[in-house]
Amino acid sequence: MIAPGKEDSVVINLDGKDVSVPSGTNLVDAAALHGKEIPHYCYHPQLSVAGNCRMCLIEMGTPMRDRGSGKAVLNDDGSPKIGWVPKPVIGCATNVSAGMHVKTESDVVKECREGIMEFLLVNHPLDCPICDQAGECRLQEFATDYGRGYSRFVERKNVKPKRTRLGPRVTLDDERCILCSRCIRFSQEVAKDDVLGFVDRGSFSTLTCFPGKELSNNYSLNTVDICPVGALTSTDFRFKMRVWFLKETRSICTESSAGSNITVSSREGQVYRITPRRNDLVNDSWMTDSGRTLFKTVKAENRLVFPSVSGSRVSLTEAMDTAFKLFKNKRVGVIGSCKSSLEELFLLSQFCKATKAKKFIRGHFGEDDGILLSADRTPNLRGALVSGFANKYPKSDLSILNMALQKGELDTLVVMGENLLDSKVDAASLSGTEVVFLGTHANETSKLASVVLPTLTAFEKSGSFINRSFYVQAFLQAIPGPAGLIPDLQILSNLISSVDPESDLSPDLKKIWIAMSRVRNSPLKGISFSDLKQGTVQIDGSKWKNMPFVEKSALHHNPMMKIK
Amino acid sequence: MAKTRVLKRIPLSLSERTYLPQIVTGLKTTFSNMFKEKVTLQYPEEKPSIPQNYRGIPTLVKDPNGREKCVSCQLCEFVCPPKAIRITPGEVPDGDVSREHVEKAPEEFEINMLRCIYCGFCQEVCPEEAIYLQDEYSSSGYTREEMINKKDKLYELGGTLPDEHYKWDNKKKAELEGNPH
Numbered sequence: 001m002i003a004p005g006k007e008d009s010v011v012i013n014l015d016g017k018d019v020s021v022p023s024g025t026n027l028v029d030a031a032a033l034h035g036k037e038i039p040h041y042c043y044h045p046q047l048s049v050a051g052n053c054r055m056c057l058i059e060m061g062t063p064m065r066d067r068g069s070g071k072a073v074l075n076d077d078g079s080p081k082i083g084w085v086p087k088p089v090i091g092c093a094t095n096v097s098a099g100m101h102v103k104t105e106s107d108v109v110k111e112c113r114e115g116i117m118e119f120l121l122v123n124h125p126l127d128c129p130i131c132d133q134a135g136e137c138r139l140q141e142f143a144t145d146y147g148r149g150y151s152r153f154v155e156r157k158n159v160k161p162k163r164t165r166l167g168p169r170v171t172l173d174d175e176r177c178i179l180c181s182r183c184i185r186f187s188q189e190v191a192k193d194d195v196l197g198f199v200d201r202g203s204f205s206t207l208t209c210f211p212g213k214e215l216s217n218n219y220s221l222n223t224v225d226i227c228p229v230g231a232l233t234s235t236d237f238r239f240k241m242r243v244w245f246l247k248e249t250r251s252i253c254t255e256s257s258a259g260s261n262i263t264v265s266s267r268e269g270q271v272y273r274i275t276p277r278r279n280d281l282v283n284d285s286w287m288t289d290s291g292r293t294l295f296k297t298v299k300a301e302n303r304l305v306f307p308s309v310s311g312s313r314v315s316l317t318e319a320m321d322t323a324f325k326l327f328k329n330k331r332v333g334v335i336g337s338c339k340s341s342l343e344e345l346f347l348l349s350q351f352c353k354a355t356k357a358k359k360f361i362r363g364h365f366g367e368d369d370g371i372l373l374s375a376d377r378t379p380n381l382r383g384a385l386v387s388g389f390a391n392k393y394p395k396s397d398l399s400i401l402n403m404a405l406q407k408g409e410l411d412t413l414v415v416m417g418e419n420l421l422d423s424k425v426d427a428a429s430l431s432g433t434e435v436v437f438l439g440t441h442a443n444e445t446s447k448l449a450s451v452v453l454p455t456l457t458a459f460e461k462s463g464s465f466i467n468r469s470f471y472v473q474a475f476l477q478a479i480p481g482p483a484g485l486i487p488d489l490q491i492l493s494n495l496i497s498s499v500d501p502e503s504d505l506s507p508d509l510k511k512i513w514i515a516m517s518r519v520r521n522s523p524l525k526g527i528s529f530s531d532l533k534q535g536t537v538q539i540d541g542s543k544w545k546n547m548p549f550v551e552k553s554a555l556h557h558n559p560m561m562k563i564k
Numbered sequence: 565m566a567k568t569r570v571l572k573r574i575p576l577s578l579s580e581r582t583y584l585p586q587i588v589t590g591l592k593t594t595f596s597n598m599f600k601e602k603v604t605l606q607y608p609e610e611k612p613s614i615p616q617n618y619r620g621i622p623t624l625v626k627d628p629n630g631r632e633k634c635v636s637c638q639l640c641e642f643v644c645p646p647k648a649i650r651i652t653p654g655e656v657p658d659g660d661v662s663r664e665h666v667e668k669a670p671e672e673f674e675i676n677m678l679r680c681i682y683c684g685f686c687q688e689v690c691p692e693e694a695i696y697l698q699d700e701y702s703s704s705g706y707t708r709e710e711m712i713n714k715k716d717k718l719y720e721l722g723g724t725l726p727d728e729h730y731k732w733d734n735k736k737k738a739e740l741e742g743n744p745h
Contacts, residue, residue: 128691129635129637129639129691129692130635130636130637130667130668134637156738156741157738159738159739162667163658163667238655239636239653239654239655239667239668240653241638241653242637242638242642242653244642245638245641245642
């Protein structure tokens with residue numbers, strides 16, 4: 001590879017047009033910046049360059065220099081003479097240099113692509129009707145765009161195993177593999193779990209796991225995403241739904257404070273899969289396998305689907321009225337959750353203001369894997385701090401609440417989805433206290449509660465989370481919630497207006513953002529919800545720099561780095 | 565303004581007043597038809613012969629070996645203009661001897677005949693030649709549910725059609741004789 005130049009940008013000639021591109025980029029990326037597609041299979045912007053698929057062959061030349069004097073050789077008309085490389089070169093392994101000339105649409109390049117496509121398709125099975133990749137398959141796309149259109153192959157195609165189990169979540173269809181080695185490089189470079197390799201030669205080359213090993217790390221399903229063909233398939237999503245039926249919604253992974261950007265694919269109110277969405281500031285193109293299964297909780301058996309008072313089903317208004325009677329002129333304690341969105345936490349702290357309630361919050365912590373599963377297993381702990389709900393770093397239990405309960409300081413508790421009984425709160429100290437439970441799933445606390453108000457999961461509502469590097473990111477509603485349920489924000493704003501009829505807090509996200517940015521010294525000043533829909537916004541977290549954040553340094557996160 | 569023209573009534577002649585010439589003419593037509601070839605059918609006991617390219621009820625067919633051809637690619641579901649087709653795809657387990665070399669097959673296949681418009685797009689789009697609009701055209705039922713043809717009914721209606729591909733046999737042959745790994 002040519003070493004990147006010293007200047008920030010260089011001018012290259014792309015198909016006869018002078019364009020400016022950042023120095024150090026390769027030709028595939030540089031051409032993409034100017035709307036020219038150089039087809040490629042093995043190259044991935046976030047992996048090392050392998051250069052084995054040969055699909056990105058282009059013609060390249062540099063200005064000629066005189067060997068003796070080092071002076072530029074000029075044409076008769078005074079323009080620099082270009083020394084074209086006699087054979088095509090691969091775009092992915094060629095970095096741009098000043099004055100470089102590139103042809104991406106010449107006859108030679110077209111012939112190269114036709115030839116490469118023909119070789120790739122020689123042993124490729126005609127599986128498209130049952131292949132899960134169909135519709136998002138690079139091979140299908142490039143065969144249409146750059147292929148010959150017919151086959152000259154009369155021999156028999158190779159037969160290879162069709163369902164090899166590479167790991168608990170990944171199934172390999174050997175016949176479809178085009179040997180691009182993206183999955184191998186991903187395992188080595190990103191997952192740091194070197195288990196994949198090619199064995200055998202020529203057309204018998206096969207992707208396989210090393211003896212005694214399997215592709216079982218928590219990032220294994222990313223190999224399925226980056227596979228340009230349908231060779232690596234997700235065992236869970238395999239044969240479930242064709243991709244062209246799926247509606248894609250931008251969302252944020254709720255698994256941990258890493259806040260991976262995700263795409264939720266759903267059809268007719270049912271989520272079928274979750275895939276990572278590229279964001280070079282947060283998660284590159286990756287996400288955890290464990291985060292991909294979170295949509296299964298939407299249809300879980302213990303999902304709360306109707307409001308209830310003392311265990312019997314009531315209408316939503318009735319449940320709200322009962323809840324209101326429990327707050328009125330009572331000593332209220334509110335147990336917030338770091339799993340709520342930023343907007344919900346803001347409304348919840350307004351509710352606390354209106355009822356003069358005491359605020360409690362707990363964190364959920366686990367092991368840090370140094371990539372995209374951080375030690376803080378809630379998506380929005382920083383949101384609790386920024387919204388003003390929490391002013392101390394949450395502990396992993398609620399023993400403070402237990403003490404307050406034992407002293408008899410509280411009459412009513414409002415619980416946001418947390419289970420008090422696994423947070424060091426005794427069932428005995430809860431006796432004599434009324435519990436209003438707002439949550440998506442039943443737990444021990446919801447069973448004790450006098451009023452249960454079911455809320456929606458992150459797939460069924462919109463909002464925003466603040467991740468470990470103080471990036472505010474919006475998630476959007478992918479599917480409708482269960483019939484008859486209203487969003488958490490609506491419940492909270494109804495509760496606030498029942499306590500304080502003069503409150504003008506609306507459940508509308510845009511209006512909440514206006515209210516939030518009006519708060520004095522708020523780091524959210526000047527940001528609106530529509531800004532978040534455009535992309536990730538980093539806020540000033542220096543106010544909280546002395547807090548004992550548990551996250552270790554990981555992908556795109558450096559806790560030592562001074563927060564902006 | 566248009567002018568109304570008043571027609572003059574002409575009185576009937578004697579022969580016209582007897583009606584006899586008219587009756588005779590009518591009977592002549594009747595009796596001449598008695599000796600011609602019949603054009604009516606005793607429907608529904610007798611049914612007309614249906615031309616080859618007729619678009620009747622969509623059905624699923626099996627190959628001559630009695631194997632399911634549909635691989636639940638859901639292209640018919642995608643192309644269906646009135647959204648009458650609904651497929652639940654399913655994976656065929658590896659050890660299923662009767663269906664070896666088949667990886668995917670419909671777990672459920674529903675065609676709602678209340679929605680179907682007999683356009684034949686499903687037959688046209690099918691890459692496996694598994695769905696055909698055949699000669700059956702009349703379907704009736706007492707409830708809406710009865711009008712949704714399930715997988716069993718669709719195979720019963722479809723039966724077996726001649727096939728020149730024998731896809732699954734060829735797959736087996738390729739594995740045995742081809743370039744096995």
